[in-house]
Amino acid sequence: MIRIGHNPNTNMLPMFYYLPRNHPLLTWVTAEPAGHNAMLRDGRIDLAPISSFSYGQHWRDYAVLPGLSVSTKGRVGSILLFSKVPPEGLDGKRVALTVNSATSVNLTKILLERFYGVRPFYEAMSGGLEEMFARADAALLIADMALEEALKHPPCHIFDLGEQWRKWTGCAMSFAVWAYPRDLILKRPQEIVEVHRLLIRAKQQALSDMSSVVQTCVEMLGGEADFWFDYFAQFHYTLDEEIIAGLEKYYALCFEQGLLPSRVQLNLWPGPLV
């Protein structure tokens, strides 16, 4: 039995929509990314699409499933820094960071400190934009919460962090990878191979016809179907060479900025399926 982290946000639907709910090999454990990061670290789940940053913290203990990720090569649409001022104006200001994320929290720090040359004060916060703006000058939100706030067209600057990363580094950005404890390769290799196969198959089914996924999004959050087709068109749910290079760049900058304690190696297992 594999206790699998289920992330309920729309960006994850192409991997979860066709994944069998009642498969004998799977137990679903639903949480936001930061919840899965902690659960995997503590052994409460066996596999999840965790924050890429969290893999970078624990890479010596984890392995990653090939051919799967949540990545973009530019705009993402749902990793957004809402700001009362342009990024250059955030020096010495307060920036609220969602408690649900690890990758984007550290991406925000890299972009602001390394590329915009500003040093804000950061505060981890839950809640929506209104609560964050009551205490801070800028606010990082991710996933459906970011989408919902952006759809309200708040009167502030909105920076898409996938787009910003692309602008400053020319790289792809990988927000989540499917990680599991490395010792499962020895203890339960067949189960990992089987779940990997299920995930790849579910993803391929979704991506071959996104209409059911899009319809689900319309029911969940509203908006036009075209909005959702456009949203999903930004994503790459694979781990190709460009995405791996982007991930390596992200880890290198996290290390150089003192956000990660060591350089990171990507341990992929089992071999690619496609």
Ligand SMILES: C=C(O[C@@H]1C=C(C(=O)O)C=C[C@H]1O)C(=O)O
């Ligand atoms: C694309 C997204 O990426 C998410 C961002 C994460 C993070 O910042 O740690 C973790 C998982 C991803 O699914 C999103 O939330 O919109």
